[in-house]
Amino acid sequence: MPFFFPFKASAVYFVAKGGVVVLLVVGWWWGAQDKRQSGVKVVAMGKLVLVFLCMLVVVPFSCSGSSQKLAVQKHLKTLNRPPSPDGDMIDCIHVSHQPAFDHPDLKNHKIQMRPNFHPEGHPFGESKVSSNSKPISQLWHQNGRCPEGTIPIRRTTKDDILRASSIQQFGKKRERSFPQPKPAKPLPDLVSQSGHQHAIVYVEGDKYYGAKATINVWDPKIQQPNEFSLSQMWILGGSFGQDLNSIEAGWQVSPDLYGDNNTRLFTYWTSDAYQATGCYNLLCSGFIQINNDIALGASISPLSKYGSSQYDISILVWKDPKEGNWWMQFGNNHVMGYWPAPLFSYLSDSASMIEWGGEVVNSEADGQHTSTQMGSGHFPGEGFGKASYFKNIQIVDGDNKLRAPKDLGTYTEQDNCYNVQTGSAGDWGNYFYYGGPGRNPNCP
Numbered sequence: 001m002p003f004f005f006p007f008k009a010s011a012v013y014f015v016a017k018g019g020v021v022v023l024l025v026v027g028w029w030w031g032a033q034d035k036r037q038s039g040v041k042v043v044a045m046g047k048l049v050l051v052f053l054c055m056l057v058v059v060p061f062s063c064s065g066s067s068q069k070l071a072v073q074k075h076l077k078t079l080n081r082p083p084s085p086d087g088d089m090i091d092c093i094h095v096s097h098q099p100a101f102d103h104p105d106l107k108n109h110k111i112q113m114r115p116n117f118h119p120e121g122h123p124f125g126e127s128k129v130s131s132n133s134k135p136i137s138q139l140w141h142q143n144g145r146c147p148e149g150t151i152p153i154r155r156t157t158k159d160d161i162l163r164a165s166s167i168q169q170f171g172k173k174r175e176r177s178f179p180q181p182k183p184a185k186p187l188p189d190l191v192s193q194s195g196h197q198h199a200i201v202y203v204e205g206d207k208y209y210g211a212k213a214t215i216n217v218w219d220p221k222i223q224q225p226n227e228f229s230l231s232q233m234w235i236l237g238g239s240f241g242q243d244l245n246s247i248e249a250g251w252q253v254s255p256d257l258y259g260d261n262n263t264r265l266f267t268y269w270t271s272d273a274y275q276a277t278g279c280y281n282l283l284c285s286g287f288i289q290i291n292n293d294i295a296l297g298a299s300i301s302p303l304s305k306y307g308s309s310q311y312d313i314s315i316l317v318w319k320d321p322k323e324g325n326w327w328m329q330f331g332n333n334h335v336m337g338y339w340p341a342p343l344f345s346y347l348s349d350s351a352s353m354i355e356w357g358g359e360v361v362n363s364e365a366d367g368q369h370t371s372t373q374m375g376s377g378h379f380p381g382e383g384f385g386k387a388s389y390f391k392n393i394q395i396v397d398g399d400n401k402l403r404a405p406k407d408l409g410t411y412t413e414q415d416n417c418y419n420v421q422t423g424s425a426g427d428w429g430n431y432f433y434y435g436g437p438g439r440n441p442n443c444p
């Protein structure tokens with residue numbers, strides 16, 4: 001009868017929404033009774049009331065369960081981002097669960113959620129650099145951001161680890177021996193390492209409490225998967241022996257580390273000349289990230305094009321004079337986090353040398369110099385829009401203020417493969433162009 005059809009539809013509707021089977025069974029039984037005793041309206045209404053009582057008891061429970069499931073799914077969707085356009089998986093991890101706290105010296109460390117001091121003297125939240133530069137973002141941002149209280153971490157895959165020479169070496173630079181600086185011409189860190197070539201600017205001879213630079217961003221071509229090309233600054237303390245302390249930040253292209261040729265933001269640290277301590281990004285305990293918007297090791301976008309639009313990133317590293325931690329800022333307002341003071345020996349006081357510039361691995365796989373590019377892959381003489389640059393390079397002095405460095409030195413192993421040229425002018429402050437193509441008729 002038409003009178004009873006709405007009830008049967010309601011019973012089926014609630015089952016479809018998560019109701020229990022008993023509602024469907026009662027509804028079916030009620031329909032059968034209706035056919036046998038269609039004239040008994042009183043009994044029918046009694047059964048109808050029974051059914052609705054069941055619905056009142058059971059349905060609120062099922063709706064509550066559905067709401068909880070939806071809330072869980074929504075939260076998981078927020079934390080577990082879909083793959084970014086470059087294939088990276090970015091996980092949103094609670095700030096207190098990051099790898100840093102696996103370090104034995106940081107077991108009871110209390111997270112410092114903001115530095116006590118900033119060398120530029122601006123309150124946090126205000127723009128700290130000129131807004132004239134074109135904005136830089138990361139590709140994973142196209143699929144959303146991480147919520148407050150979490151940090152974005154690029155997910156490590158099995159293939160990432162298998163590309164390393166061993167599990168112990170994953171995420172680390174290869175151990176190197178450092179020559180003693182020559183009195184007549186002091187050599188910066190890394191400049192005489194077999195298989196590595198550089199075009200860098202450096203300053204030494206004082207105590208340094210930080211450094212800053214705006215770095216032009218490119219996508220240099222890499223010849224061999226085990227080679228890389230990077231542009232960064234080094235904050236150095238100690239000798240060039242086995243006790244070197246180093247804090248590093250910039251951008252790099254490293255197929256061996258990431259499995260692709262994307263240009264990525266990176267950091268590195270070591271307290272023993274790359275022997276046992278330290279790693280890239282968050283691939284080991286050490287660096288404590290507090291920023292929920294920028295992922296270390298993630299791709300940078302957009303990139304500069306030869307003869308076209310130019311893009312750059314600003315990086316500032318400084319020591320908090322109160323806590324002794326070394327802080328890093330990316331761009332205008334992204335205070336990324338810090339390297340805790342207990343990680344270091346020499347850098348627990350100050351840095352003794354600052355370097356800015358490019359580095360490549362030259363594996364000479366075919367018996368010739370690599371064609372892996374540094375910077376834009378073009379020599380400094382080509383200038384803006386064609387050669388890569390660092391501009392507004394500064395150091396943090398003993399008064400905890402940013403200032404221009406004095407007595408800059410330059411170094412490159414083979415200036416016919418990669419070179420560097422310095423200058424100073426107006427809004428660019430102290431700057432330099434650097435890089436090159438690697439193998440060419442003058443660099444066989």
